[in-house]
Amino acid sequence: MGQIAFLLIGSESVRQRWFVMAGLGAFLAAAGGFLILDAQDGETLFPNGVLGFVFLLEGLFAILTALAGQVGVSRTISALKAAGLIVIGGLIIRYPDANTYILTVLFSAAFAIDGATRIGTASIVRFRNWRLVVAWGIFELMLALVIAADWPIPRAKNIHFCVGLLLLFSGWVLIRMSLMIRSLEPEAAILTLPMFGARAWYDHAPVLLGDDPHPKSSEAMVVRVWTPVGSADVANRRVVMDRYIAALDRNGTISTGHAALDLPPDVYISHYPAQEIEQSAGAFMNALRATADNDIPGRFQPSYEVERANWCDADAEVAFRNFNARRLRAFWIGYRQENTYNLTNRNCSVAVASALDAALEGTLASPYPWLRLLRLMCNPDLWVAAAIRAHAETMTWTPGLVLDYA
Template sequence: MVRLMMILLGVDYLRARWRGVLLMGALSALVGLGLFLDALDGVLHFHIAPFAWILLVEGLATLAVAWTGMGGQRTLRYLKGASFCATAVLILSGYRHGSFILSMIFATLFLADGVLQIASAWVVRYRTWRLAVAGGAVEIGIAVFLYQPYPTHYKGTVPYCLGLVLFFAGWNMLLLALRARRLAVNPAAAQGGRAALAASAVGAAADGPTLAQKVFDGPPAPQEHALTVHVWTPVGTSKSEARRQPVIDRYIAAVDRHGVISTGHAALEAPERVYISLYPAIEIDRNPDEFARTLRATRENDVPGLFQPDYATESQAWCPSTRQVRIRNYDPLRLTRFWQHYREDTTYNLTHRNCSSTVSHALEAALEGATPRVWGHGWLAFARMLATPELWVAAQLRKRGQTMAWTPGLTLDYARALSMLADPRPSGWTRMVRLVRAKGLREARARRGSREAASKAAPDPDADEEGGQQREA
């Protein structure tokens, strides 16, 4: 998550505030370590009930406004609210097996993530795969610690997990502060190679585009100035009906009823005549016997690639993209500079340098320093970004893309999460108040219209009385 925060906050913002970030990181790490050690003897000096009440209130508040979200944002809010409420109920209920249930859940999550990280790193063999294996081993060790009852017979599960969260969050902030202390260019761009570093260096002196708004009710309209991430999903590009395989056909590949494999595609388009779409110039051999070797991000698997000229040409030759993510708040200078350097190398690698990784790196170059542009250059930008659930989702997706391989499905979800950070939507409460107020105004106008219609239809008693007097005369 450190690299993602460096990208979104930008070099200038972090370099000016590295001391404050360092202090917050040190405090968080110390509190987390103290809480973890305190729970080892089974006698808790830290009262967990107030924390559980905070979780419950936050969960209920999130569920109350979850319906105001859009698409994946709504699903994420429901998931977050339900998880917080379930955890709080298990803690506060006093159920004797509550700590055991939480231990099994947390341990299984750590175990699954660690095994997946080690397996993917071993297969793909990217440059820093040994560090990923070590990180996965640490996660498996934490899972084993949570699975077995020693030393507190599961009573310390919640303090353990809370302490680990605070410790690793503080550790990440410490790394962020130390790296930001003497930055000239953003090292988070190193994943994109020389092109991303050049884009960061050239754009460091620019303030980026000026936005007329700071909060947006929804995605950009078709006529608005925005970059577009095009994604051809595996299912959407199958020549015939695909066999539904949850997760696999979403993030890896789809297989139709004739056995034809579709992996999808990704591209990025910007109004500045930038179109980034990398494709292998020669078809890659996908022989099942050589499949494991083909997945390795090594030089022997590099093949010549080519860049498509524009979206109109590519969509006409193939088909229109099935999903689009549009973002207003981006830096055209950084994106253009990235593209000028990146297209000098046409190498294609199935897992290390493919269409999806190219789009993800270009998107990161375009969004460097995006958060302060909408939330200001004070500490509010830092706090609001940390409190946004999409940051944590984007960090996990980026981790999967770096340790496994970027796929069109991962790139689509990554672009959606980043769009919520670059083009922030109104808070759930703000949106709910706005919707309730609009509903009240509509109902008031409807009642007023009904009263006016009723008054026009009703007979005038004065006129009836005057008419009766004339008839009597």
């Protein structure tokens, strides 16, 4: 979530006050380390009931996420997550010492499920640095075993241990981010920082030199999405699969949908494979790996008019008025130098999501960046966007994810 917040605020607003972020990170890391150490002996300075408010607050944010524009299954999943967090927080507050076993099972299951999911998706897609993701997943599985085994952390102190880990990791991220922003050149995009480079999607992040030769755009930037269901004749609906991954039409062909970004008159980002990928179920599974052997030549559509004439109208659109057209053009100039297409690493949705990030950098810049950051952290839409981005980074961007992200 911090990535998106700092992307919107921009590095220029934060660079001169980087030490504030570093100080906050150091405080959180110290607090987390203290809680972890405090959990290893028999006495704790912070009662479980106090820490229960952390889960309660997380649950309230999850409720806001569910109400912030989500529909259907997405809202149901967010609502269930919120209910679970609130129940856990309520149990900790009401019965701080009487739910040790239940909380141990919940914490252990959460780490185990997340770790197994990371290992599974990374092993299938095999994007750059996928082994690090697998290693992190293994660490989560080991952490689940430690929590369940009642050693070396006493079971009664699992709450302190888990909250401490959360604070320690958050503090480390803030310290790392502050040091990166301090050393970032003014001309470079914040997207060039390593924290955005896990999937190499921002290798073409803009570097701006000199004045902008283009006048300020009066046109809206429009994200156009052809959902898998909207662009195919689908017989049997599978709500989550159909929206976020792919749909199976009546002929047994897989439809993945499409995404494009349009800024008239000179920017239209629509990345296609030069030759249609075989869309049978077996071929589709083989193409999921983000390795170089699945790279194929691609092509760029010239305009929305040409695309709709050759195919069909997009069934969803999102328009933006507040964006940086110069950064968008700079990104597009770099991206289109290479037409390589990869189903899970350099597809149409990856191009659109990356271009959208480039165009929105610094759009919420403020002379008071920390107040802006606080407001953003309380914005449920940002929590939704962060969850979507995290999912995309573990698998890939799809038209459905791009639509929700936009």
